[in-house]
Amino acid sequence: MTKIESGIATRQRLLEAAQELFALNGFDRVAVRDVTEKAGANVAAVNYHFGSREGLVEKVIERYITPINEERLARLDELERRVPGKMVPLEDVIEAFVRPFLTQVRRSELSEKLCLRLIGRLMGDHYGQMPKSLELQFQLVSQRFKRAFERVLPGVAEDDLVWRGHFMAGSMVHAMANGEMLHRLTGGVSGAPSMELTLSRFVKFAAAGMRQWVPQAPIEMDVSDLEDSEKNPEIPQSEFLF
Amino acid sequence: MTKIESGIATRQRLLEAAQELFALNGFDRVAVRDVTEKAGANVAAVNYHFGSREGLVEKVIERYITPINEERLARLDELERRVPGKMVPLEDVIEAFVRPFLTQVRRSELSEKLCLRLIGRLMGDHYGQMPKSLELQFQLVSQRFKRAFERVLPGVAEDDLVWRGHFMAGSMVHAMANGEMLHRLTGGVSGAPSMELTLSRFVKFAAAGMRQWVPQAPIEMDVSDLEDSEKNPEIPQSEFLF
């Protein structure tokens, strides 16, 4: 629990101290006193600068989420400007949605691990109770991306699309917040988590889930390196109903 | 904030009151006094019956998670007994992983909505800090499912498989915890959330993500109901690198 160097404006130090503590312990388990102490500021500082504890929480959230959402929209704009007739690859839309998280991680004062955890907590604890200022932002983002997905995945029913997007967002949040935990739980099989590799994996997973290609004919698989017994697995032709 | 009918053993009433409050407000925002009051018990009851507040939290978590994990393993056993030579459909393995949540929802004293939120919170808040008694359980479950997925998806590298499983679990947790929120955010497009339908949607999404079929040749799509302009979208042949 290191103190944060003095000299920077108090307000800034408070924000930095707060975000680190929130990342470590969760938004609810951090007292105003913990923050001010870590920031080397006075107990009253939080109330002076942010009006209340809640005000501080909101500012921390805004500071993290707003640039992410802005970059998302900017990337989407750019995609839509690209060669008007041509269809944009689904993967690019998904990347426009996720990569801003990585940008934020790099921009953040926090370590990669902590920053990811903070974002995960943000989305987890506060998904249903975002600050007013962010609700509109999120509505805009999800509207824009919904339309983008509709264009890139023509023929998918609207409700299906919305749910697929929901699943996609969920796997992203969870993967970010618990990536290191995966490492532990699997005894290291998942490999040292590099963000860029994880992003790549995520995009592939999400793209497959979003488009849900079903092979019309027996699939061509590369079976060259499989055991004989595995060469002709009975691939489920998914008589999948519910 | 209704009281829970007296007459049932205090311990039981405390558990029921606690789980409802935890679902509503999150594990951290509920005081022991809130629980005892709702349960119509004495303030000291929690400490008498569970040793401490933390003891109560652990019991609530165990009560929800253990039967889910047991059913998961039982379903997997059953799948593996089925026609030994034949390969089990991926969808069935995924369902063995998720359906126990629905079973739990039906068994629970809580409303569907609250129960899903509680489970979502469990996985969110406590994924990294499960009670000791559950850590082993989770390790066993994830090992068993890892092996099942390996068998059903031959040819997928181990680390890829682990990550895909991780993404899958994440989208499930998130979808459960925030399904109603999706409804709000999309202005109702997602349709009234029926658990069975959501499960079906989830299984399809997850299965596609887990197997990641890539078409080797131009895909046959049903374009009969598309506009002319949409008939020949340039389907991305995913030169997808990162």
Added chain:
DNA sequence: GTCTATAAAGTGATAGAC
């Protein structure tokens, strides 16, 4: 098992001096 009373520490917030 249940209760009261109370301890002991922690909580967010603020008035008012500097």
Added chain:
DNA sequence: GTCTATCACTTTATAGAC
């Protein structure tokens, strides 16, 4: 802007009577 002092509660936990 910053600080001290302090208020007004709330928190978990427990000792000891019933």
